[in-house]
Amino acid sequence: MRRSGFLDLNEVVQHPGRRITVPVSTSLESEEDLDLTRAVTGELSAVSTGNVLVLKLECATTAVVECSRCGASTELDLEIRMHEEFTVEGIPSAYAADSYAQVECEEPGLFQGNALHLEEIVRQGVWLSIPVQPVCGEGCTEGSAASEEPSSGHPGLQGLQRMMEEGMA
Ligand SMILES: [Zn+2]
Numbered sequence: 001m002r003r004s005g006f007l008d009l010n011e012v013v014q015h016p017g018r019r020i021t022v023p024v025s026t027s028l029e030s031e032e033d034l035d036l037t038r039a040v041t042g043e044l045s046a047v048s049t050g051n052v053l054v055l056k057l058e059c060a061t062t063a064v065v066e067c068s069r070c071g072a073s074t075e076l077d078l079e080i081r082m083h084e085e086f087t088v089e090g091i092p093s094a095y096a097a098d099s100y101a102q103v104e105c106e107e108p109g110l111f112q113g114n115a116l117h118l119e120e121i122v123r124q125g126v127w128l129s130i131p132v133q134p135v136c137g138e139g140c141t142e143g144s145a146a147s148e149e150p151s152s153g154h155p156g157l158q159g160l161q162r163m164m165e166e167g168m169a
Helices: 010-014 118-129 155-168
Strands: 006-008 020-026 036-048 052-066 073-089 102-104 115-117
Touching (some): 010 036, 036 073, 036 118, 115 118
Antiparallel strands (some): 073 102
């Protein structure tokens, strides 16, 4: 059923109401920007309504991220919860012998026909679960004073800014 990271969902797409749940376990080795201390593990379930393929991804991992305040490397437990819906075009073969339904996905790389690129959806889920400004601990206030200093902007733009101010005067 699995072929080079792809999960064939054709059975699900052709049989609305049929749900499959598969275990997920990947260390996302091809993702160089991610530093995971344990594999992403959990499960993915898929079911089609006939017109819509519904995917639910629930997994967990631990990533090493940089604290947005003090810059220290810190381990962060991540809970990945994803609910995605994809349009299904055509009539499922369960409804008519010579028909065929296929997932319509505009996002390149996610589907190949009715096969889902499992690693890709897990990769997206992990990135979405990482906070924009991770903090090493609740008490970390390091560097917060620095961020209160008034920004002087890009040095290259200061001259331009002065010229504009003078021009307006
Ligand atoms: Zn910190």
